[in-house]
Amino acid sequence: MIVSTRGRYALSIMLDIAEHQGDGYVSLRDSAQRQKVSKKYLEQIIIIPEVSEMLVSKGGKYGGYRLARSPGEYTVGEVLRAAEGSICPVSCLEGGGVCNHKEECSVYPIWQGLDEVINNYLDGITLKDVLDKCGKEKI
Amino acid sequence: MIVSTRGRYALSIMLDIAEHQGDGYVSLRDSAQRQKVSKKYLEQIIIIPEVSEMLVSKGGKYGGYRLARSPGEYTVGEVLRAAEGSICPVSCLEGGGVCNHKEECSVYPIWQGLDEVINNYLDGITLKDVLDKCGKEKI
């Protein structure tokens, strides 16, 4: 599994906020209700520093979250990496690929190629693309 | 993580067998020694039905394993799927993609596309390609 519920929920809530923010804020209560997931768990995800950096929050009544940038300026890969920490497909690549044996390893280039293919794909889709359901021809 | 040690070890041992089988059999003891990993753990991996189906085994002294087919007839994707069970990147796709909400889900097509990109890549590389170190231009 390369994307856990953390990443999926993060992506969903970003999209939900994008869709419903208008010129105000979207509360976790509303968003959780719409998505039929636990508000408490969404809280855990949105509290991740890399995730909350992508948002503007406001406490108190009628508070909530809105996107810091416009939906077209976030890629799916960016959101997933923020929530998951990293989305590298194999531990050899972790921490920027600092495996000890990567020189002797005949398999290492495969993992590099895999990582590239995955990131290229995910970074080629923006939140706006998803909202527009830009469709089968792009996704 | 999409590929755990199970998949990595499975791939390594398949390559090791391919390289050393000649016209005989490769024992786990030798292979484990060469790869500097636990023979007992390799045993666990090779015992997985989908993995052992790709090999021909022979018990007893001077026994071991050899490939059932030629290296060019195995793809990396095939080996990894055998060892890991599946290499789908997100649980929504598990069991052939039988998620309940996939109709309403605006994100589902992204996971489908991701899965496709990953499998296309991994199924485009054979064990022979790796052995030949066919190199950066293909991998």
Add this chain to the structure above:
DNA sequence: TCGAATTCCTATTGACAAAGTAGGAATTCA
């Protein structure tokens, strides 16, 4: 026929992360 080397089979363990729950403090608005 014996003994060494192997595959085959089942159980067990320790560590860690994922998924979610819980309770309450601080903030903001009408």
Add this chain to the structure above:
DNA sequence: TGAATTCCTACTTTGTCAATAGGAATTCGA
């Protein structure tokens, strides 16, 4: 003042990964 929100920390439960362990069955050479 009170309602609704974000913010913060801690806890629990469950499952999987990675590995270890011990022994049964098989196969060969000497």
